[in-house]
Amino acid sequence: MKKLLTVTSSIAMLVSSSAFAEMRISGYGSVIAGKTLGTVDDPLNPGQTRDEILTADFYDVGQYDNDISIKPESIFAVQGVMDLADNFSVTAQLVAKGIDDFEPEFDWYYVTYQATDDLTLMAGRRNIPMYYFSEFSEVGYAYPWMRPPSNLYWWQVTQFNGISALYDFEIGDYSNTLTVFYGNEYSDDNVEMLYYNKLYGGNARTVNEFWTDITGMNWNISGDNFDVRFVYFQNDRDRETIQQDGSIDPYTPFSQTFIGVGGNVSLDQFTLLFDVNFVEYDDEVGTEFPTYLLSLVYNWDDYQPYISYSKADQERTKVPTEDLEEHYVLSYGVRYNFLPNAAFKIQYDKFVDQGDKATGWAYHGDARAISLGVDFVF
Amino acid sequence: MLWPVKKVTWKVILAVSTFSLFNTSSAFAEVAIVVHPSNASSFDQKHIKKIFLGKAKSFSNGRSAILISTSSKDPVTDEFNKKVIGKSSSQVKAYWSKILFTGKGTPPQEMGSASDVIAAVASNPDAIGYVDASAISDTVKVVATF
Numbered sequence: 001m002k003k004l005l006t007v008t009s010s011i012a013m014l015v016s017s018s019a020f021a022e023m024r025i026s027g028y029g030s031v032i033a034g035k036t037l038g039t040v041d042d043p044l045n046p047g048q049t050r051d052e053i054l055t056a057d058f059y060d061v062g063q064y065d066n067d068i069s070i071k072p073e074s075i076f077a078v079q080g081v082m083d084l085a086d087n088f089s090v091t092a093q094l095v096a097k098g099i100d101d102f103e104p105e106f107d108w109y110y111v112t113y114q115a116t117d118d119l120t121l122m123a124g125r126r127n128i129p130m131y132y133f134s135e136f137s138e139v140g141y142a143y144p145w146m147r148p149p150s151n152l153y154w155w156q157v158t159q160f161n162g163i164s165a166l167y168d169f170e171i172g173d174y175s176n177t178l179t180v181f182y183g184n185e186y187s188d189d190n191v192e193m194l195y196y197n198k199l200y201g202g203n204a205r206t207v208n209e210f211w212t213d214i215t216g217m218n219w220n221i222s223g224d225n226f227d228v229r230f231v232y233f234q235n236d237r238d239r240e241t242i243q244q245d246g247s248i249d250p251y252t253p254f255s256q257t258f259i260g261v262g263g264n265v266s267l268d269q270f271t272l273l274f275d276v277n278f279v280e281y282d283d284e285v286g287t288e289f290p291t292y293l294l295s296l297v298y299n300w301d302d303y304q305p306y307i308s309y310s311k312a313d314q315e316r317t318k319v320p321t322e323d324l325e326e327h328y329v330l331s332y333g334v335r336y337n338f339l340p341n342a343a344f345k346i347q348y349d350k351f352v353d354q355g356d357k358a359t360g361w362a363y364h365g366d367a368r369a370i371s372l373g374v375d376f377v378f
Numbered sequence: 379m380l381w382p383v384k385k386v387t388w389k390v391i392l393a394v395s396t397f398s399l400f401n402t403s404s405a406f407a408e409v410a411i412v413v414h415p416s417n418a419s420s421f422d423q424k425h426i427k428k429i430f431l432g433k434a435k436s437f438s439n440g441r442s443a444i445l446i447s448t449s450s451k452d453p454v455t456d457e458f459n460k461k462v463i464g465k466s467s468s469q470v471k472a473y474w475s476k477i478l479f480t481g482k483g484t485p486p487q488e489m490g491s492a493s494d495v496i497a498a499v500a501s502n503p504d505a506i507g508y509v510d511a512s513a514i515s516d517t518v519k520v521v522a523t524f
Contacts, residue, residue: 028479079479091481112481117435117442122481135480142476166482168435173424175433177482222433224464266465299466337468340450377475 022083027378029076030140032345034371035068043353043362044199052367054351056147058154061195062099064369073147074098074373075138079108087114095138107159120166128160129179129218132229132262132275140375143273144297144335146347149310151329151364152275152291156192157211160185171221179218181233185211197241199363204249208240216258228263237281254283262293271297273308286317304335314361323356327364339376346372408511409458412496412518413437414503421521427462429506431473432483437504445486446498446507454492454510461524462508 036052051065062072077095084090093108110124127135133148137158140146147153162183169176186208193207216233234257241249262275273295281287295308307330314325333347349369355362411426413419419437428434429443436442448455450467459467474485489495492513499505500517511523 024484026478028475077479081481081484093479108481110481120482126481136476139475139479142472142479175428299469301466302468337466340455340467341471343468377471 024081024083025078026081027076027078028139028141028376030074030373030375031070032073032140032146032371032373033068033070034064034072034146034369034373036064036066037368037370039066040365040367043355043357043365044360046357050365052369053365054150054349054367054369055154055364056150056369056371057099058150058192059156059158060097060099061191062097064367064371070373071098071101073371075140076102077107077138088112118168120168121163122166123163125159125161126164127158128183128185128214128233129164129181129216129231130155130158130233130258131231131260131277134158139377140345141341141343141377144271144304144306144345145295145308145331146333146345146349146371146373149293149308149329149331151312151327151351152277152293152310154312156190156209157185157187160211160214162214174221174223176222177218177220179220181214181216181218183214185209185214187211193239193241196363200360202241203244205242205244205246208242210236210238210240212236212238225266226263228261231258231260231262231277233258252283254281256281266299269299271299273297285319288315288317289313290315302337304337305333306335307332323359323361325361325363326354326356328352328354341378342374342376344372344374346370407454407457409454409461409508409524410511410514410520411462411506411508411522411524412499412514413506413521414499415517415519416503417441417506417519417521419521423462423522423524426506426522427464430458430463430486432477432485437506441504444502444505445484446495446505447486447488448492448495448507448509449488449490452492452510454508458508458524 036054038052039049040052042048042050054064056062056064056073064072075097077093079093082090089112091110092106094104095107096102096104108126110122110126113121115121129135131153133143136142137148137153160183162181164179164181167178188208189206190209193209197204197207214233214235219230221228234255236255238253239251257280260277264271264273275293277291279289291312293310295306297304297306309330311328329349329351331347331349333345336344338344351367353362353364353366419439425434430445456467459465459470463470477483478485489498492509495507495509496515496518499507514520
């Protein structure tokens with residue numbers, strides 16, 4: 001109740017400030033319930049069984065097990081855009097997630113300067129434009145599925161503090177946006193990394209994850225029936241695993257590069273969504289993560305049945321081995337747009353862990369899950 | 379597999395036939411694209427579509443376009459989205475929610491009724507909106523009908 005009051009008063013503050021400047025309020029949310037359907041041999045504790053676990057949200061460690069729950073991915077967000085001048089605005093998004101007990105946080109907070117009709121500058125806290133769906137991965141209304149496939153959107157860092165410059169231009173009939181960005185993320189008390197520490201029997205007090213000098217670009221091209229985006233960025237990685245006695249585990253920093261192409265193509269009543277990405281570390285073993293997503297949606301009035309397949313793999317080029325992480329998720333479901341601003345969704349997921357059990361890389365375990373709920377915007 | 383495939387097939391067939399029945403009841407309103415009488419820009423469907431998707435930001439007269447839409451409950455919205463944008467209203471809304479919540483644009487301002495759209499367009503030289511063609515008045519200029 002106290003939290004609800006916090007949210008209410010925060011919203012009231014946002015709204016009441018509209019008396020002083022032009023304020024535009026909007027928002028989005030999802031109320032989703034789900035559960036997994038069975039048990040599996042615990043991949044990290046051979047001989048023991050446990051509930052199947054489907055991680056719906058890796059960053060926040062929102063997981064479904066056999067008990068039906070609305071916590072893993074229900075969310076409510078309010079966005080306020082305050083126009084301080086014709087070409088200068090401040091945007092804040094207050095986001096409350098079930099997995100954080102609906103405690104609201106300012107996940108987005110940035111200024112926008114419209115330098116010219118074609119050039120926009122943004123500075124502040126935003127999502128890193130990694131995968132095609134990364135920037136709006138929490139806006140359930142914006143895509144057909146329950147969530148972008150979580151076995152691809154699995155990174156422990158999703159946001160950064162930085163600057164972005166967006167330049168719009170035309171090539172023939174095609175609209176283009178070129179974005180360059182730079183920023184840093186010092187993720188103290190990283191939830192996902194601490195979860196893995198404990199999963200493998202660790203007892204760390206906390207894990208701090210640092211992604212620095214995140215430097216890259218997006219190139220977005222869209223035409224009548226397609227939208228495609230290329231991404232390239234690189235950044236430095238470092239980590240502090242702090243034990244109970246205050247000691248810090250040794251860690252060798254490295255750099256990573258991220259490249260990819262994703263988008264959607266509409267063909268008559270079908271929409272094909274895809275995202276192909278490749279992440280490479282310059283660490284001693286030459287770690288690589290090739291991943292891809294393929295999804296087909298049938299647009300049929302207010303109904304959008306869909307199927308999606310997403311595959312993630314881990315490889316090592318300097319010490320070749322197959323005994324690493326590997327998994328795919330096969331999902332199908334239906335989105336039903338029952339109101340102009342709300343959609344009902346139901347989805348079945350099958351997570352198949354193809355990782356190596358002996359080396360502990362099959363740590364997700366297989367899972368089958370069903371989830372259903374409502375996404376809305378206002 | 380959650381359900382036996384054969385059962386699903388039958389459910390799909392049943393659903394298809396049910397929706398086909400609903401389909402025949404769609405409205406067939408004519409959509410008028412309206413601007414301020416002083417706006418002498420040229421318009422074609424391609425440009426109107428780009429303007430209403432935020433991909434083109436200005437008119438051929440060089441001025442930035444201010445987008446006005448009618449209520450999402452008004453059947454003319456579905457007609458406009460189908461005929462001009464080529465998508466369903468919920469697909470268009472999904473498109474705009476991606477843009478709005480990543481700060482890359484502002485969706486058309488939604489008015490309560492056709493007369494509100496006309497009043498808004500009549501009072502702003504840079505506004506563009508759409509209404510049911512039967513609702514137009516001489517305070518605005520019709521640049522296209524679909």
